[in-house]
Amino acid sequence: MSDFAQPRPIAVTLGDxxxxxxxxxxxxWAARREHDLxxxxxxxxxxxxxxxxxxxxxRIDDIADAVRRFDDALPVWHLxxxxxxxxxxxxxxxxxxxxHSLETGIGLARTPAASALVTGPVSKLQxxxxxxxxxxxxxxxxxxxxxxxxxxxxxxxxxSLRVVPLTVHIPLAEVPExxxxxxxxxxxxxxxxxxxxxxxxxxxxxxxxxxxxxAGESGEMGDEELRVIRPAVEQLLADGIAIEGPLAADSLxxxxxxxxxxxxxxxxxxxxxxxxxxxxxxxxxxxxxxLPIVRTSADHGTAFxxxxxGAADPGPTIAAIRMAAELAATRERNCAPAA
Numbered sequence: 001m002s003d004f005a006q007p008r009p010i011a012v013t014l015g016d017x018x019x020x021x022x023x024x025x026x027x028x029w030a031a032r033r034e035h036d037l038x039x040x041x042x043x044x045x046x047x048x049x050x051x052x053x054x055x056x057x058x059r060i061d062d063i064a065d066a067v068r069r070f071d072d073a074l075p076v077w078h079l080x081x082x083x084x085x086x087x088x089x090x091x092x093x094x095x096x097x098x099x100h101s102l103e104t105g106i107g108l109a110r111t112p113a114a115s116a117l118v119t120g121p122v123s124k125l126q127x128x129x130x131x132x133x134x135x136x137x138x139x140x141x142x143x144x145x146x147x148x149x150x151x152x153x154x155x156x157x158x159x160s161l162r163v164v165p166l167t168v169h170i171p172l173a174e175v176p177e178x179x180x181x182x183x184x185x186x187x188x189x190x191x192x193x194x195x196x197x198x199x200x201x202x203x204x205x206x207x208x209x210x211x212x213x214x215a216g217e218s219g220e221m222g223d224e225e226l227r228v229i230r231p232a233v234e235q236l237l238a239d240g241i242a243i244e245g246p247l248a249a250d251s252l253x254x255x256x257x258x259x260x261x262x263x264x265x266x267x268x269x270x271x272x273x274x275x276x277x278x279x280x281x282x283x284x285x286x287x288x289x290x291l292p293i294v295r296t297s298a299d300h301g302t303a304f305x306x307x308x309x310g311a312a313d314p315g316p317t318i319a320a321i322r323m324a325a326e327l328a329a330t331r332e333r334n335c336a337p338a339a
Contacts, residue, residue: 008115009066009075010324011108012317013101014044015120017085017094019302020312022048025120027314028321029074030055035318038325039075040118041066043108044101045094046078051085052308063113079104087308095126102137106144109293115332116294116324117141118317121302135169137297138288145291150183153190153289155263156273156299157323158280161253162263163272164191164289175268176224179211184232184265191263192241194289197334198327201262207252208233208245208265215246229267282315285323294328296320 015021025042026049028035041063042049049057056073060066066075082097102119109117119137134140142152156163166187167178188206195204208229209215212222219226229246236243244261251257252264253275266272276284277299287296298316306312 008113009063009070010038010040010116010118010321010328011063011105011114012040012042012118012321013098013105013120014042014048015101015122016090016098016126016302017045017048017051017082018087018090018307019121019123019304020300020307021120021302023052023087023307023310023312024298024314024317025049026053026055026074027312028317029070031314031318032070035322037318037321038115039067039070040321041075041077041114043077043105044079044120045082045085045097046076047081048085048094049074049076052087052310063108077104088304088306090123090126090302090304092126092129095123095130095132098122099127099130099132102140103144106141106293109295110145116296116328118320118324119295119297120317121298121300123302123304141288141293141295142291145293147291150186151190151290153187153194155191155194155287155289156276156280156284157287158276158284158319161258161276161279163276164263164265165269165272166265166267168269170269172268172270176211179224179228179267181228181232181235184208184229185235188232188236188241188243188265189239190290191265195262198289198294198331199262200330200334203242204262205260206236206241206243206263206265207247207261208243209249209252209267209271210246211267213248213250215248224267282313283319284316285320287323287327294324294331296324296327 058069058073083093108114139149195201211224216225225246284299286299
């Protein structure tokens with residue numbers, strides 16, 4: 001584990017007990033040596049792992065034990081029994097356990113006990129049934145960390161591409177109204193800070209895609225590029241941030257174009273995620289910028305339809321754990337006081 005020699009484990013929430021989170025977390029531990037993974041502790045209902053995996057598990061009640069036990073067994077912080085765990089059959093008790101796991105993971109990551117947080121997949125529908133009111137885990141984590149939701153920025157990162165959707169889970173028809181100069185400037189600034197602090201990129205270069213075909217064709221196909229995006233780019237350039245655009249989205253993801261930039265900003269969700277998932281479906285990581293903690297997650301949902309079948313791919317979880325370790329180590333180096 002030479003690349004990730006850390007004294008503190010990563011907190012990994014299992015997500016919904018009936019989803020694929022427990023299985024992919026356990027299989028990530030089983031592949032720990034192959035992928036040189038750092039120590040991590042699984043948080044949730046230990047029965048959810050036993051329901052899908054027969055490997056060694058060690059229940060712990062002191063997170064420091066996670067590092068000591070990690071080589072021999074998957075360390076599990078058992079929070080509560082969530083009733084009979086049936087893979088693929090979510091329950092109210094399971095959703096409650098998932099919420100408590102998330103709260104515990106955030107708490108650990110906000111202290112010196114854990115170096116980072118990796119969140120397992122949850123069902124928003126099930127969470128809503130136990131009083132959850134946030135659009136997703138990101139907003140909940142931001143609130144618990146004292147960060148406004150608008151300052152928590154979603155990034156999808158893979159080996160060859162980083163993308164930031166400027167608007168996320170809203171109808172496409174609402175994007176032109178929600179895409180403002182202020183929004184673009186704020187998210188670009190947060191992205192640049194994260195690229196410097198967490199990725200160690202000294203002088204990041206951003207690109208921003210146009211909203212309309214051909215980036216509006218000088219106003220012939222829409223005026224958002226001239227009226228909103230271009231003024232935001234000019235403001236960012238005046239602030240000393242290196243950014244180019246608005247650029248036509250249909251060519252922005254070409255290999256000889258996208259590789260010029262450290263991150264691509266895209267006006268709407270699918271404009272960013274569709275090409276990203278085409279390139280990094282199995283090793284893409286969802287991370288949240290702008291938080292006082294490092295948080296990553298696998299870029300997939302609960303997959304109740306395949307839970308317990310052995311078909312779930314642990315690759316995204318492995319990638320999320322690796323990236324969390326890398327970001328935490330880089331942040332620690334960049335934030336360390338000068339000697």
